[in-house]
Amino acid sequence: MDDATPTPDLDIDTSGLTCPLPILRAKKALATLTTGQVLRVVSTDPHSMADFRAFCRQTGNALLRQDDENPRFIHYLARK
Numbered sequence: 565m566d567d568a569t570p571t572p573d574l575d576i577d578t579s580g581l582t583c584p585l586p587i588l589r590a591k592k593a594l595a596t597l598t599t600g601q602v603l604r605v606v607s608t609d610p611h612s613m614a615d616f617r618a619f620c621r622q623t624g625n626a627l628l629r630q631d632d633e634n635p636r637f638i639h640y641l642a643r644k
């Protein structure tokens with residue numbers, strides 16, 4: 565992961581949702597992007613930090629950055 569904040573091509577807010585909904589919404593949003601485009605996901609689920617790491621390992625999408633701004637958790641993913 566990089567320290568620079570990526571510029572997102574698409575933002576989704578999954579605040580108030582718990583696993584697996586943030587991941588499912590992210591998967592749907594990523595499907596609308598092209599390779600290399602960046603998705604920013606805002607979540608309030610503290611488990612989302614580990615969930616998005618696992619999701620990216622399993623799908624091959626790049627996890628560019630995660631920010632813990634408790635109670636918000638921000639994830640930047642690049643579509644494979």
